[in-house]
Amino acid sequence: MIETMIKPFIAPLKQTAALPKLAVKKAADACKTILTAKEVTKQSYVPIGNYYVQKKLIVIVALVLLALVYFIWIKPPAFVSRMFGFVPTFHEQTGTPLTYTGKAKVFDQAGWFKYEGELKDGVFQGPGKLYDPKGRLNRQGEFDKGQLASGEELGPDGTLLYRGGFAEGLYSGTGTLFHPNGKIRYQGEFQAGIPAGRGKAFDANGKVMYEGSFTGGLYAGDGTEYNSDGAVKYQGQFLAGKYNGAGKLLAESGSVLYEGGFTNGSYSGEGTEYFGTGSAKYKGAFMAGRYSGTGQAYYENGNPKYSGDFVAGVYSGNGEAFSENGQPLYKGRFAGGLYDGLGQLLGKDGKPTYLGFFRQGQPDYTAFLGMTGAKIEELLGKAPETIVVDTPDGTPELLMSYRNYRMAFTVKLSQSDPQTTYIAAVKLTDPDTIEALAASFEERYRKLVKDDPKQILLAKTSLSVSPDERDIYIADSYVYRFLYSPTHTLKELEVSGGQKAEKTKH
Numbered sequence: 361m362i363e364t365m366i367k368p369f370i371a372p373l374k375q376t377a378a379l380p381k382l383a384v385k386k387a388a389d390a391c392k393t394i395l396t397a398k399e400v401t402k403q404s405y406v407p408i409g410n411y412y413v414q415k416k417l418i419v420i421v422a423l424v425l426l427a428l429v430y431f432i433w434i435k436p437p438a439f440v441s442r443m444f445g446f447v448p449t450f451h452e453q454t455g456t457p458l459t460y461t462g463k464a465k466v467f468d469q470a471g472w473f474k475y476e477g478e479l480k481d482g483v484f485q486g487p488g489k490l491y492d493p494k495g496r497l498n499r500q501g502e503f504d505k506g507q508l509a510s511g512e513e514l515g516p517d518g519t520l521l522y523r524g525g526f527a528e529g530l531y532s533g534t535g536t537l538f539h540p541n542g543k544i545r546y547q548g549e550f551q552a553g554i555p556a557g558r559g560k561a562f563d564a565n566g567k568v569m570y571e572g573s574f575t576g577g578l579y580a581g582d583g584t585e586y587n588s589d590g591a592v593k594y595q596g597q598f599l600a601g602k603y604n605g606a607g608k609l610l611a612e613s614g615s616v617l618y619e620g621g622f623t624n625g626s627y628s629g630e631g632t633e634y635f636g637t638g639s640a641k642y643k644g645a646f647m648a649g650r651y652s653g654t655g656q657a658y659y660e661n662g663n664p665k666y667s668g669d670f671v672a673g674v675y676s677g678n679g680e681a682f683s684e685n686g687q688p689l690y691k692g693r694f695a696g697g698l699y700d701g702l703g704q705l706l707g708k709d710g711k712p713t714y715l716g717f718f719r720q721g722q723p724d725y726t727a728f729l730g731m732t733g734a735k736i737e738e739l740l741g742k743a744p745e746t747i748v749v750d751t752p753d754g755t756p757e758l759l760m761s762y763r764n765y766r767m768a769f770t771v772k773l774s775q776s777d778p779q780t781t782y783i784a785a786v787k788l789t790d791p792d793t794i795e796a797l798a799a800s801f802e803e804r805y806r807k808l809v810k811d812d813p814k815q816i817l818l819a820k821t822s823l824s825v826s827p828d829e830r831d832i833y834i835a836d837s838y839v840y841r842f843l844y845s846p847t848h849t850l851k852e853l854e855v856s857g858g859q860k861a862e863k864t865k866h
Contacts (some may be wrong), residue, residue, distance in 0.1 A: 445817045447476070450706070458482025477503065500836070524550070539564045548574065572598070587612055596622070611636060620646070635660050644670070659684050668694065692718065713790070714765055715740055725786045725855045728836050733781045736760060756786070766790035785856040794850045798842050801833045
């Protein structure tokens with residue numbers, strides 16, 4: 361007992377002055393001799409001034425003082441530390457668990473300052489602070505069973521990174537993340553250290569960017585995205601941080617730009633796109649952000665512009681085109697946004713003015729050439745008028761006239777099979793159509809000749825066969841004969857097969 365009391369005071373002296381162990385033993389033996397002496401003699405006292413004090417009393421007082429110093433300053437019990445506000449220090453050691461209860465400082469096995477706060481049976485419990493290996497405050501708050509349950513995490517420079525719940529060392533439950541400038545970055549629910557559940561995301565200026573559900577730190581589920589000015593930008597479904605599912609995209613003014621399906625951030629599935637005025641621009645199917653499938657396009661005044669099939673954002677397939685006042689213009693096949701294939705032009709009364717083939721937006725009269733008369737009647741119906749025409753070589757020709765379309769077809773017998781007929785020429789009599797085609801050919805011809813006087817893509821010749829005049833163009837192996845009246849008014853166009861294009865003097 362005496363040795364135990366003395367050693368803590370002798371130990372520092374041994375380290376500094378290198379006192380031999382014998383001195384410690386002799387001091388302990390001397391105290392033991394005094395305390396165990398049975399006879400009281402003059403040598404048992406020490407004169408102090410006018411008084412004699414028994415040596416045993418001096419030793420007892422000294423031992424009591426040593427005990428007080430030991431239990432108050434060197435290794436105080438928990439209740440003593442709490443009574444005097446002392447904070448004991450402990451070092452973690454392998455195989456030697458801490459058992460202390462109360463406020464303490466804990467160093468790890470490498471000697472780094474690790475923790476300051478409350479312990480219960482050697483485990484972090486209650487308010488406390490965790491430090492990194494460089495001694496910087498890392499986390500602080502309420503601990504439970506050795507783990508931080510709620511509190512704050514700080515960066516190396518002391519800036520606040522997070523405040524809220526923790527579980528197994530990770531952000532969990534309700535919490536708040538902060539930007540380096542101290543503004544809130546995220547506020548809401550966490551799972552396994554990342555935003556998950558309901559929450560809000562903020563920009564560095566503290567303005568809300570998003571409010572809704574999160575999964576794995578990304579927008580997922582129902583949510584609302586905001587512009588930098590705080591106006592709603594998008595409302596609807598998210599997946600992996602992108603618009604996915606049903607949603608609504610809005611302009612800064614608040615008007616709806618699009619409402620419908622999304623996939624990976626782009627319009628997809630059924631949806632409606634709007635003009636800035638709020639009227640519908642397109643209703644139908646989308647794919648990868650473009651019109652694709654069946655849909656309807658509209659003018660800004662609300663009238664239909666096109667109804668039918670789309671591919672990659674352009675008219676393609678079967679469809680109908682309309683004028684801005686809602687008048688039907690065309691019904692048939694499209695390709696690349698243009699009339700292409702079998703279709704019909706429609707007049708103001710809604711009746712067809714032309715029924716046939718188109719190529720790159722224009723009627724393709726050459727597509728009739730080579731067809732049988734039966735095929736023509738299958739497409740256009742039975743000819744209202746047929747005329748047999750004698751030819752100079754004595755071979756009769758049949759003229760099938762469709763006045764409602766202002767077209768006529770010259771039908772000849774096949775030389776290889778006299779039982780088969782074929783269309784040898786197409787005649788047009790609609791003045792507007794002929795004028796437009798003549799102007800188009802002339803413009804194209806002049807441009808080609810200007811660029812290359814020797815070009816052979818389009819040839820032209822002009823003939824005067826009393827009483828009429830003719831302009832003849834040869835292009836793509838076809839012959840286009842424009843017939844003028846004596847007053848130089850176009851009255852007929854005949855399209856037939858011909859030689860390869862070659863330049864003809866005129």
